[in-house]
Amino acid sequence: MVMPSKTPLSDDIVSDDTALTLPPTRMVTAPVQPTSELTAIPKRRTFTAKFKLRILDETDLALDTSGVTAILRREGLYSSALTDWRRARAAGSLGALQPRQRAATGKHEFDTLCTELGIDRRLTPP
Numbered sequence: 001m002v003m004p005s006k007t008p009l010s011d012d013i014v015s016d017d018t019a020l021t022l023p024p025t026r027m028v029t030a031p032v033q034p035t036s037e038l039t040a041i042p043k044r045r046t047f048t049a050k051f052k053l054r055i056l057d058e059t060d061l062a063l064d065t066s067g068v069t070a071i072l073r074r075e076g077l078y079s080s081a082l083t084d085w086r087r088a089r090a091a092g093s094l095g096a097l098q099p100r101q102r103a104a105t106g107k108h109e110f111d112t113l114c115t116e117l118g119i120d121r122r123l124t125p126p
Contacts, residue, residue, distance in 0.1 A: 052085045
């Protein structure tokens with residue numbers, strides 16, 4: 001028996017009566033503009049405190065779990081994010097919902113000392 005999706009290896013295996021007729025090949029062209037979901041470099045989404053509080057308010061007003069599920073599906077969120085945001089709100093710290101500030105960049109004491117002594121800060125092989 002020959003699989004319908006496979007062509008026979010040679011013509012003598014299949015007689016003229018049982019010749020295979022394959023469906024025409026369908027070609028799907030690639031989109032001209034790639035979608036935002038398929039980027040070369042994935043980027044983690046960040047959410048503002050205002051957005052988080054809006055989602056929390058909407059889910060609090062939802063009558064049952066299906067309403068909460070619909071909101072999460074609409075926004076493309078996981079329930080774990082909602083749980084983390086609820087815990088942060090319950091802790092009473094709105095700052096926990098804010099993005100963390102990075103440390104200030106600038107000249108450190110080591111850089112100043114290297115400049116005064118005329119030492120190259122970068123490590124170079126001897």
